[in-house]
Amino acid sequence: MKEYMELFWVFLRIGGLTFGGGLSMLPMLKFELVEKKQWISEEELLDCYAIGQCTPGIIAVNTATYVGYKRKGIVGGVVSTLGMVVPSLLIITVIALFLEQFMDNKWLGHALKGVRAVVCALMLNTVVALAKKSFVSMFCVVWCALILVVAVCTNIPTILLVVLSGAAGILSVLYGERRKSR
């Protein structure tokens, strides 16, 4: 029981004290899990990150589930994930309810317009960073451009595009290998 509490508490702290999630959580995870608790090694943490990135879902949640499972099985995974989720749930619920009440306020309107401008800038910056990382070959550039056009111009569901892209990736790699072996 004590160990479950500990798992919950550690991930509650990580969820409640880091901003942004994903990669920005890595230093905190390293400090808590590798250095302080010594639950996993640094290599394991990086493996876990690799798995978190190539499985669906929120990376931080995937990491919490993985570490929790490795320590205490399925219940451990669930408990760790709950710890990660609780801070978001509490903080955001309060803010969402609070903000809706003041939505008609003139000053809040001005402030939010400014905020939206910066959100655009930050998100565009994220896209640029992602593009730099994902353009590793001509295929990737072409595929990215193609999906961009399809996503902007059509209503094809996002899910379908993700699945198709996985298939295209496999075909392209297999084709490349066959050509090389010839």
Place this chain on the structure above:
Amino acid sequence: MKEMVLLFAEFFKIGLFAVGGGPATLPFLMDLTEKYDWFSMEQLTNMVAISESTPGPLGLNMATYAGVQTIGVFGGLISTMGLVIPSIIVITIIAKFMEGFSENRFVKAAFYGIRPAVTALIAAAVFGICKVSLFAVSDGQLVPEIKTILLCVFIFGLLQIKKLSKIHPVLWILSAAVIGVVFRF
């Protein structure tokens, strides 16, 4: 009740298909603005701002916010659970049965295609957000909001400077709120 089931199902789908973490949920949330009248594109932009400037993973924050926006406090709980449950299932299976999952040849090959697609999907969602944030609609026509566009371009420019790019998003968001109030955006 029906609304709750729908909310859970939609976020379960997002949890199952949004590969690449927080920002990858954005295109799916945009799909939702078209499919249901749960929240508007403006509200989605506010959600991104709030989620970036509060602790916790971006994706979880957005799910909670969207749920609360849709059917109140309980909605936040439902959407978050919907988002998280696929992760718990998938990761538990992988941790139990698949040693070296991320090194698997087919997994790697699939991600060779998925990664650039996710970049494109996020880019498309971001364009959508820019459209509603930087332009006003009057008589069915897009009218550029000059002040907002200038601020956006200015901050995007600043973000390209290496030293400034390390500054935490919260600080950018707070200063933009102040600028918005001072210059009456």
